[in-house]
Amino acid sequence: MTAGHHGPAWLAAYGLSGTLSDPPMGPLSDAGWAQLIRSARAQQLSGHLMRAIDDGALQVTPEQQEQATDVHLSVTTETLAVEKSFVETAGALAAAHVDVRVLRGPVLAHLDYPDPGLRPYHGVHLLVHSADISRAVAVLLANGCARSAAGPYGGSSLRLGKGAALISPAGLRIDLDHTLAPGSLGLRVNRDQLWQHPGTVLVVGGVSITTLDAAQRFLHICYHAVLDQSTSRLVALRDVAQKLLGTAPETAAVRTVAAAWRAEAAMATAITWAWRALRLADVLALSAWAHDYRIDPRDERELVAFAGPGGTSAPGPWAEAMVAPRLRDKAHYLVALARDRRFGVDPTPGRGVAS
């Protein structure tokens, strides 16, 4: 399994302490610039590009500066639209007394980066109790959302992936997850524990919403960095480094949760990839641990099986059960499939959550 990212690693590493990556000598040729600006947009790195230009670290022509500004404004506008959907969704669920935890984009942007403009995001991801998923879907349908034609994980339903997917009135995707990773990985996440230790209260657009605790949140970032094989892999690796080099969670707490969820392989892979891709020289307790960690081939096969666009590959329930590394996991997984049907989940692929 390899990181397989494409794009300007120096840009993803820009501003991180301890990176050995330097911006290229500018101004770039037309072809070089076209490739950079395309990658900056695709990899959600336009904020770093603007900062590198503003700092004078990357020399650009006036035309290139204008183009970078336009791209970043476009990305910023898209993110604000997603953030509006996030606020409306969180507000509607709060009003209906559906307990949620905010995941991914808004948390990273507002809590982990020094400026939220450095971390654009595309989707709304909320953690909902398994037992509340159907009710949450009903609330959002009543608020003008529609069911997503494809489920969040390969057109399948709750049993195959992590939750349910809807489309907001503005046409943006909303994922309601009940765990933090697909398939057998997600089943090893202690779902009760996710709700027992609330994290920070994030206030966005006047709406207050709670995050996961710091250790759980870091592991979720790691899952995403390893399993998401979309074009935005570099920004996911930047998230891992940003968290560890900035508002780092307590090492002992992270290791404890990773051991309990048997998520060490995902965490070690994510950290190793981030350190390698972003050419980070600083050695931290967790980067040293990740460097020394030997991944069991069965765990690696499991990660490969669930890696896909958006970190959401859904190979099918039997295949998922078979890639679970241990016999106990296979049995646990199949039992959980039966249990999740009790929460109103239509098991037919593509049908999503039954209302």
Place this chain on the structure above:
Amino acid sequence: MTTQELAEVAVDPAHDVRYTRDERVLWRRTVGAVHFLSPMRPGVLTLYGAGAALWDLLREPCTLRRAAALLAARYRVPIDTVSHDIEPILEELTSQQILRRIEPA
């Protein structure tokens, strides 16, 4: 502007109308600009240059006069000129529900 002169335009919540950011507004800062989603109209509203600097000031409630004084010091122009320029901006942003007007206590 000296510290003494700034002190003379200190905020008095008991007597002054103040302005601050509406916490419901979604916004992003970019180099030299601030972009907002206005609750009152579709699309993104952008403030550039001194307008963006005004937004930075309004992290905390501030009177027109004090905001004008701080911007005048920064851009080296007379307070009255700045005050004249930013008053309609404050009113417009308030009507767009991007700023909140706080009446004297």
